[in-house]
Amino acid sequence: KTITALADLEGKILKITKTGPSNLRNLGIKRAVLNIERGILKVTENFEGQTVSCFIALAAVEEEYREKKEEIKKALFKIPELSKILKGKLTIGSDQLAALKAGTDKKDGVILIAGTGAVCHGWWKGEEAKVSGWGWLNDEGSGFWVGQKAFQAIFKALDGRGKKTKISEEVFKQFNVKNKEELMAKVYGFTDSPEDNFVKNVSLMSIAVDEAAKRGDKRAREIFTEAAKELAKSAVLVIEKLSIEKEEFPLIFVGKMFESNIVFKEVKKGIKKVAPHIELIR
Amino acid sequence: KTITALADLEGKILKITKTGPSNLRNLGIKRAVLNIERGILKVTENFEGQTVSCFIALAAVEEEYREKKEEIKKALFKIPELSKILKGKLTIGSDQLAALKAGTDKKDGVILIAGTGAVCHGWWKGEEAKVSGWGWLNDEGSGFWVGQKAFQAIFKALDGRGKKTKISEEVFKQFNVKNKEELMAKVYGFTDSPEDNFVKNVSLMSIAVDEAAKRGDKRAREIFTEAAKELAKSAVLVIEKLSIEKEEFPLIFVGKMFESNIVFKEVKKGIKKVAPHIELIR
Numbered sequence: 001k002t003i004t005a006l007a008d009l010e011g012k013i014l015k016i017t018k019t020g021p022s023n024l025r026n027l028g029i030k031r032a033v034l035n036i037e038r039g040i041l042k043v044t045e046n047f048e049g050q051t052v053s054c055f056i057a058l059a060a061v062e063e064e065y066r067e068k069k070e071e072i073k074k075a076l077f078k079i080p081e082l083s084k085i086l087k088g089k090l091t092i093g094s095d096q097l098a099a100l101k102a103g104t105d106k107k108d109g110v111i112l113i114a115g116t117g118a119v120c121h122g123w124w125k126g127e128e129a130k131v132s133g134w135g136w137l138n139d140e141g142s143g144f145w146v147g148q149k150a151f152q153a154i155f156k157a158l159d160g161r162g163k164k165t166k167i168s169e170e171v172f173k174q175f176n177v178k179n180k181e182e183l184m185a186k187v188y189g190f191t192d193s194p195e196d197n198f199v200k201n202v203s204l205m206s207i208a209v210d211e212a213a214k215r216g217d218k219r220a221r222e223i224f225t226e227a228a229k230e231l232a233k234s235a236v237l238v239i240e241k242l243s244i245e246k247e248e249f250p251l252i253f254v255g256k257m258f259e260s261n262i263v264f265k266e267v268k269k270g271i272k273k274v275a276p277h278i279e280l281i282r
Numbered sequence: 283k284t285i286t287a288l289a290d291l292e293g294k295i296l297k298i299t300k301t302g303p304s305n306l307r308n309l310g311i312k313r314a315v316l317n318i319e320r321g322i323l324k325v326t327e328n329f330e331g332q333t334v335s336c337f338i339a340l341a342a343v344e345e346e347y348r349e350k351k352e353e354i355k356k357a358l359f360k361i362p363e364l365s366k367i368l369k370g371k372l373t374i375g376s377d378q379l380a381a382l383k384a385g386t387d388k389k390d391g392v393i394l395i396a397g398t399g400a401v402c403h404g405w406w407k408g409e410e411a412k413v414s415g416w417g418w419l420n421d422e423g424s425g426f427w428v429g430q431k432a433f434q435a436i437f438k439a440l441d442g443r444g445k446k447t448k449i450s451e452e453v454f455k456q457f458n459v460k461n462k463e464e465l466m467a468k469v470y471g472f473t474d475s476p477e478d479n480f481v482k483n484v485s486l487m488s489i490a491v492d493e494a495a496k497r498g499d500k501r502a503r504e505i506f507t508e509a510a511k512e513l514a515k516s517a518v519l520v521i522e523k524l525s526i527e528k529e530e531f532p533l534i535f536v537g538k539m540f541e542s543n544i545v546f547k548e549v550k551k552g553i554k555k556v557a558p559h560i561e562l563i564r
Contacts, residue, residue, distance in 0.1 A: 025466075025470050026470075063463060063466060064462075064463040064464070064466040064467045064470070065467075066463065067463075131441045131442070131443065132437075132441065132443075134433075134437040134462075134466065135466060135469075135470055137430055137433050137434070137469070137470075137480065137484065138433060138434045138437050140434070140438075148419055151416075151419050151420060152419070152420045152422070155414075155416040155420050159413045159414065159516070159519065160413075160519060160523075161413065161414075161515060161516065161519060180346075180416075181345060181346040181348065181349075182346070184307075184345060184346040184416065184417060185346045185347075187417075187419070188307050188308075188346070188417055188419075198419065202419065233443060234441070234443065237441065237442060237443060241442075
């Protein structure tokens, strides 16, 4: 999804809208720009004032799309309705930096994101360090990562290659399917946008894993504990790269994965061991 | 890819053609049908005779597309040029059964496929058993599975989360990219067909893993050994499900993964331990 907010010069938010996804990695520039366009038009609809500055925070833009910022800008300015609105300053930047600013007023800190993808990014006195965040095929500890493990666990259990797990039951319930064929059709279901099918559907399975874990399912708990260890590892590495083990700094947790207490507790434990003075912001 | 062959009534192959992919799971029915159509038209071009029977062997058709066979048939018959050619009998069946028939004249046997995906399927005196083959998100030991592990190993090494590995070098060489940003753009590169980008590109990375393994890279050898163990496990399970441990039967290996000697030797060892009398056909 793409969240677009209109704020006044004091920073007061006047309006917030939600449009389709704009992840460059999953959609490509053309489709992403379309949803950004929709967001800006929607948020400025009936707005009588003048816009002076626009910041677009995008996933993957500081990774493999760094060289494409100008192309994205041009694509946005090409849209007549939009170029009228975007007369002011237009900046394209990282969703990670935006998340830090959303979580703290402090200049420096570390942000650990675990939603569909996962990344840890830290800023300290002009230095910057980033670990993980290489897309849904990697991103150890992310929702997709957990969902893929869950999907594998389900079929291993059905095949007799792995132990029975309550994850199957929970996933079947979640997707409202009766058998494995229906589950597969649901997960792989082909549409033109990968974001609409497997990336989203696989990530959603992490919710069923949480349910199964709450019911005491062993495999579900193992997957979540492993995810938490991977997330803690990337945060610890960022902290070590910035040499801020002994500093006081905010660590901001963003993303659905931290709604699971198993994950949050385990990640916290792993990080606190290395950097005891951090201020945790969830 | 889709291979289409035209044979006479004695089974002699008159012509073979190759068209784009037709994996239902990765492309959906519409796109798959298009490439099947192209294959049939191409192979019967300038053919003066009459077709009497057509067998279409498709991936995923006996899994989540079992109920869609009629829909596929209808879509094919709707194409005027095709309905003329398909006057005779048209059967849609499993690519796994076709692969068994291609490998042996015996009625019963086991086929272990490890290409982009992986599956083990066995037939014995009217009984049938299948393990794995649940698509590229699972399919432990497949080319995609190996490629994803390789991709993860590359970024773990670059992040400092994992040990250095020659896989990085080999993959960079293979895809002709200079840095991780270019690699990501290559792997995730968005096109309308998932088959054209990540499923294919990730699977291709298994070739680089083979190269790195040959150069003695530890992580590459670990990934391949783990893949082989997973493949052997699914074959052993099929054999156990059919209770043919003590029988003589052909076991047919299909797919690029078995071109690696590390994989082939390890799989053979794992299976021979359980079923010593099998006849291996690679």
